[in-house]
Amino acid sequence: MPRQTTFVKPGQLPTTWRVVDAEGKILGRLATEIATALMGKHRPEYTPNVLCGDSIIITNAAKIVLTGRKGSLKTLRKWSGYPGGLRVRTYDTLLRDDPTTLVTEAIIRMLPRGRLGRRIQRNLRVFAGTEHEHQAQQPTTMKTKA
Numbered sequence: 001m002p003r004q005t006t007f008v009k010p011g012q013l014p015t016t017w018r019v020v021d022a023e024g025k026i027l028g029r030l031a032t033e034i035a036t037a038l039m040g041k042h043r044p045e046y047t048p049n050v051l052c053g054d055s056i057i058i059t060n061a062a063k064i065v066l067t068g069r070k071g072s073l074k075t076l077r078k079w080s081g082y083p084g085g086l087r088v089r090t091y092d093t094l095l096r097d098d099p100t101t102l103v104t105e106a107i108i109r110m111l112p113r114g115r116l117g118r119r120i121q122r123n124l125r126v127f128a129g130t131e132h133e134h135q136a137q138q139p140t141t142m143k144t145k146a
Contacts, residue, residue, distance in 0.1 A: 008047045013040075015123075016054045017139035019132070023060040026067055027106055029146035034058070035110035037142065038120050051116065055123040057139055062099040062128040066091055076105060100126040 018037065022030060040046050040053035071092040078087045094102040103126050111117045125134065 006045065008045045008050050008052050010050050013043075013045060013052050017057065017134065017137040018054050018142035019057045019059065019139045020142045020144060021060055021130075022058050022103065023063040025064060025144065025146045027064050027103065030064070030144060031103070031106040031110055033144050033146060034107050034124070038107070038111065038123055049116065051119055051123075053120060053123060054142075055137070055139075056125070056142070057132050057134050058103060058124075058126045059130050059132055060128075061103045061126050062095070064095070064099065064103060066095065071095065076102070099128050 020030070020034065034056055036042055038053045038056055040051075043052060046052060072090055074091045075088050076091070076094055079085055080087070089097075091102060104124065107124060108121055111120050125132065
């Protein structure tokens with residue numbers, strides 16, 4: 001007799017906290033692993049319409065690596081909605097001025113759009129340095145391939 005697929009209900013899985021050290025890691029490769037863990041796709045109980053992922057803390061975002069000429073060629077574009085309100089910044093300036101935005105945007109753009117995606121985004125914390133304020137959650141270190 002075939003085994004039935006089990007679907008997790010909201011609040012049924014406990015949230016686990018994980019810490020990732022981004023020092024020397026490549027931005028895109030790290031972002032895919034983090035997005036997978038945030039959505040919960042690494043778990044056998046993964047259910048697409050339920051928040052079942054981990055909470056992720058990223059440290060050393062200022063020491064992330066961009067390969068090739070991406071730093072000078074790729075841009076982050078934000079438009080206020082008004083004429084002349086387009087703000088274009090290269091990845092090099094973002095990495096220098098606000099590295100947490102660079103890492104956060106790379107990960108968030110890999111998450112699903114909609115209500116669940118916005119809820120998943122709340123489980124991501126990015127810090128430019130080595131210190132973070134979530135010691136009370138007793139996070140475990142996450143092994144990454146990147």
